[in-house]
Ligand code: F6R
């Protein structure tokens with residue numbers, strides 16, 4: 104019998120997911136500028152990182168039952184008071200639920216059903232959020248510090264971004280001098 108070191112550490116206090124097999128991508132403002140109400144050439148500024156996603160999964164991604172473990176890191180960036188948001192998606196397989204959990208910072212989890220009805224849950228350190236497989240989900244950083252949200256979801260979930268592009272979440276989220284406002288589109 105042997106005892107081996109874990110392959111990955113989720114350093115909860117530091118909010119870091121690291122290991123050789125951890126995948127990682129960054130979304131720059133220029134990649135996601137279409138999400139925001141304010142449109143201007145200046146948003147093409149390539150240097151601004153809006154959010155980063157780290158994920159780790161084991162085994163065949165097409166095999167039902169396998170899981171991803173992830174971490175989304177969202178910077179406190181505002182586009183004319185509109186809060187930083189993820190693209191938001193439905194899972195392609197609507198049977199696939201997901202857990203989110205707050206690790207650092209303050210935010211909102213926007214949830215939307217197929218009829219376009221939306222509601223939100225507050226995210227903060229220690230908050231746990233079950234996302235039904237049939238719900239679209241988007242993370243919003245409403246605070247002035249980095250928001251870190253952990254996640255676990257089936258590898259077979261897939262991501263349907265098109266449905267959100269076609270029918271957006273009905274409310275935008277703004278922070279006006281510390282007051283969080285949900286504004287209908
Ligand atoms: C996975 C999941 C998260 C998001 C991440 C970025 O199913 O929900 O890992 O992928 O928070 O959000 P999107 O993908 O909407 O840009």
Ligand code: ZN
Nearest residue numbers: 194201240256
């Ligand atoms: Zn998801």
